[in-house]
Amino acid sequence: xxxxxxxxxxxxxxxxxxxxxxxxxxxxxxxxxxxxxxxxxxxxxxxxxxxxxxxxxxxxxxxxxxxxxxxxxxxxxxxx
Numbered sequence: 001x002x003x004x005x006x007x008x009x010x011x012x013x014x015x016x017x018x019x020x021x022x023x024x025x026x027x028x029x030x031x032x033x034x035x036x037x038x039x040x041x042x043x044x045x046x047x048x049x050x051x052x053x054x055x056x057x058x059x060x061x062x063x064x065x066x067x068x069x070x071x072x073x074x075x076x077x078x079x080x
Contacts, residue, residue, distance in 0.1 A: 014061050018050040021060035030054055 018034055025032040031054060038048045051061030 013050075015048075015050040018052050018061050021052045025052065025054065025059075032059070 015036070018036075022032050022034045033053045034050065035053060036048065036050045038046065041047055049061065049063060051063075052059050
């Protein structure tokens, strides 16, 4: 996914990468969950992050230092 993202003529976000990863995983028959969480930082600005998990492991969109997110949303398999 990273190699493809470098070749895109537009900005690639964590959400677009997560959606593409889940779509590819679904085509391959791999069970995945698309995770989306939001938060406000210390000055009140909205932040969000999306990633994909498979069997409890992050397979796309891992953060080295994840912020304190709230309002977790999980979209499983064909829900996207």
